[in-house]
Amino acid sequence: MRYELYYWPDIQGRGEYVRLALEEAGADYVDVARSDRGMSAMMKMMEARSGTPPFAPPFLKAGRLVIGQTANILLYLGSHHGLAPKSEAGRLWVHQLQLTVADFVLEIHDTHHPLGPSLYYEGQRQPAKKRTEEFWNERVPKYLGYFAGVLTSNGGTYLTGRRVSYADLSLFQIVEGLRYATPKRMEAFEPEIPGLVDLHDRVAARPNIKAYLSSDRRIPFNEEGIFRHYKELDI
Numbered sequence: 198m199r200y201e202l203y204y205w206p207d208i209q210g211r212g213e214y215v216r217l218a219l220e221e222a223g224a225d226y227v228d229v230a231r232s233d234r235g236m237s238a239m240m241k242m243m244e245a246r247s248g249t250p251p252f253a254p255p256f257l258k259a260g261r262l263v264i265g266q267t268a269n270i271l272l273y274l275g276s277h278h279g280l281a282p283k284s285e286a287g288r289l290w291v292h293q294l295q296l297t298v299a300d301f302v303l304e305i306h307d308t309h310h311p312l313g314p315s316l317y318y319e320g321q322r323q324p325a326k327k328r329t330e331e332f333w334n335e336r337v338p339k340y341l342g343y344f345a346g347v348l349t350s351n352g353g354t355y356l357t358g359r360r361v362s363y364a365d366l367s368l369f370q371i372v373e374g375l376r377y378a379t380p381k382r383m384e385a386f387e388p389e390i391p392g393l394v395d396l397h398d399r400v401a402a403r404p405n406i407k408a409y410l411s412s413d414r415r416i417p418f419n420e421e422g423i424f425r426h427y428k429e430l431d432i
């Protein structure tokens with residue numbers, strides 16, 4: 198089966214967590230909105246008045262299923278491609294970790310858009326500074342400290358033990374993204390989370406991920422996505 202991934206064509210965004218899972222699995226997929234007339238196909242799917250129309254991208258068409266919400270898509274891909282444990286308890290645990298990643302991703306987004314996603318960054322520069330300060334002082338240590346603790350207590354290789362899961366791929370993306378958005382702050386913080394840095398490197402070295410990262414399927418970070426580099430926020 199060829200999966201259809203629907204996501205904005207010019208950014209990594211939340212679609213990237215799905216792309217990483219599809220790539221690691223070696224799955225056959227098309228990134229629909231990046232192809233000709235793909236954007237209108239995506240909008241049509243969201244406007245559907247029947248079935249299971251998604252509120253927002255990313256969403257995945259898998260045969261007759263249309264699955265929205267990043268963590269929900271990964272729940273599906275995880276169990277179909279060996280990217281999550283087989284037991285119910287294990288699957289729920291990785292889903293729980295992914296939902297926590299989703300919470301963190303929203304907070305990352307809100308560092309540059311604390312007043313609202315529909316307003317321009319230029320109109321919320323000062324609140325963004327304040328929010329970024331609080332984010333790095335309180336929230337980054339709390340979230341990344343939590344994931345680092347989970348990693349350590351499971352042996353330090355991957356979050357659930359010796360086998361990679363989609364949540365590990367997502368943490369790779371978090372480390373990459375924070376390095377892009379706020380390189381100075383991240384460099385200063387990384388000594389606090391050596392295990393997560395090793396996890397990042399381990400994921401980056403996985404053959405399918407390595408090939409993906411050097412391909413043109415990987416969209417470069419930019420200032421339209423979730424991780425944005427604004428110099429004034431990286432002090």
Ligand SMILES: N[C@@H](CCC(=O)N[C@@H](CS)C(=O)NCC(=O)O)C(=O)O
Nearest residue numbers: 210211212253254255266267268299
């Ligand atoms: N909770 C959803 C959030 C989806 C979402 O916010 N998608 C963004 C792009 S990353 C979007 O296009 N939102 C449109 C909107 O909120 O109006 C998920 O994790 O997939």
